[in-house]
Amino acid sequence: MQTTSEYTYLFISFLALRTLIELYLKIRQRQHIIKHRSMVPTQFQQTISLADHQKAADYNVTRINSSFFFYLLDLALLLAWTYGGGLNYLDYLLHPLNLSPLHQGVLYLFSFSLISAIIDLPQTLYATFVIEKKFGFNKTTPKLFMLDLLKGVILFAVLATPLLYSLLFIFDFMGNLWWIYAWAFLAIFQLIMVWLYPSLIAPWFNKFAPLNDTEITDKISNLLDRCKLKNSGIFTMDASKRSSHGDAYFTGLGKNKRIVFFDTLISTLSPNEIVAVLAHELGHYKKKHILQHLIISSSSSLLGFFILGQVHHIPLFFSTHGVINNVNYLALLLFVLISPVYTFFITPLFSFLSRKNEFAADRFASENSNAQDLIAALTKLYKDNASTLTPDPLYSAIYHSHPPAQIRIEKLLKLS
Numbered sequence: 001m002q003t004t005s006e007y008t009y010l011f012i013s014f015l016a017l018r019t020l021i022e023l024y025l026k027i028r029q030r031q032h033i034i035k036h037r038s039m040v041p042t043q044f045q046q047t048i049s050l051a052d053h054q055k056a057a058d059y060n061v062t063r064i065n066s067s068f069f070f071y072l073l074d075l076a077l078l079l080a081w082t083y084g085g086g087l088n089y090l091d092y093l094l095h096p097l098n099l100s101p102l103h104q105g106v107l108y109l110f111s112f113s114l115i116s117a118i119i120d121l122p123q124t125l126y127a128t129f130v131i132e133k134k135f136g137f138n139k140t141t142p143k144l145f146m147l148d149l150l151k152g153v154i155l156f157a158v159l160a161t162p163l164l165y166s167l168l169f170i171f172d173f174m175g176n177l178w179w180i181y182a183w184a185f186l187a188i189f190q191l192i193m194v195w196l197y198p199s200l201i202a203p204w205f206n207k208f209a210p211l212n213d214t215e216i217t218d219k220i221s222n223l224l225d226r227c228k229l230k231n232s233g234i235f236t237m238d239a240s241k242r243s244s245h246g247d248a249y250f251t252g253l254g255k256n257k258r259i260v261f262f263d264t265l266i267s268t269l270s271p272n273e274i275v276a277v278l279a280h281e282l283g284h285y286k287k288k289h290i291l292q293h294l295i296i297s298s299s300s301s302l303l304g305f306f307i308l309g310q311v312h313h314i315p316l317f318f319s320t321h322g323v324i325n326n327v328n329y330l331a332l333l334l335f336v337l338i339s340p341v342y343t344f345f346i347t348p349l350f351s352f353l354s355r356k357n358e359f360a361a362d363r364f365a366s367e368n369s370n371a372q373d374l375i376a377a378l379t380k381l382y383k384d385n386a387s388t389l390t391p392d393p394l395y396s397a398i399y400h401s402h403p404p405a406q407i408r409i410e411k412l413l414k415l416s
């Protein structure tokens, strides 16, 4: 029979391996960007200045430098919560309240989330008010930051209370197949959230206005007709109040579906470039990438619940990771904490799939709008977001959901 210490060695080995790989990749990415700092890649020499290229390099290197510290801090925290006895100690602190297991569980998970959020706060503050500010991207005022934080806490409390009570109730009282019910409940909850997000949640943080530039809306209507899609609403969002980074996204479900452009993007792209970006987003929809993503994420979540359903009553599962009290809410939290150590090893697969979809959406955009317009739009996005044009190929293969800039533009040039 396996013993606690054997499984502990297994977990620690996976954790050590993941840490070494991730630190090695960070170092590679940093070196690669520095090495290519002195020259703009050929395809971008007409469109991106050396000064902008170097600013992007410095911005990315600064972010990597600070990420070393926060990465190791997160690692130390994981060890402190598990083998350091943090999870046990928090449980011990709440015991004198003499609550029923269900209330105790919800209070425990709330307390854990609150402590984690407080520990994460310096990292967010540093990223926003030091790094983003240094490179001129940050537009968030301390007042807006505090307001966002407060809204985030309220939203979390409102959503997490019914969610945690229901999940723990299912876990505690629904028998051996609880994990299927819990999965189904969570999937429905998520679908409702996606449906409600555009009309109920997002407007609390940003202002949305219908896009009313007729030149742009006419071109968009033409595109939607060509793609046989109904126009369910095109909006601009006042993203510029927080950051000068630009983006566009597709959100919602059914009648609540909408296309959102950051105002920062509308102000820098020409109407034809906006249409090309939209065509790319529509490509994801038409090629069923959104559905595919939904299926993959819900089957991974089913697999996760299945595994949790098998291990949660095994004392070895707890003792292997330094946890004393064998209760359901601790099993749930412990599982959420330790599974990324293993799932890290399949991230390259998901990144690969995502990049494949990006190429397909680019192809769709070049067929239904114009590849040159998309190239121009992407170049502006790279420049405005100070994305690196020269990522390390291995780093990019493992983490990046989008293809490296040079390869993406090369493929688009062939389509134009």
Ligand SMILES: [Zn+2]
Pocket (backbone or CB within 6 Å): 280, 281, 284, 358, 361
């Ligand atoms: Zn895309």
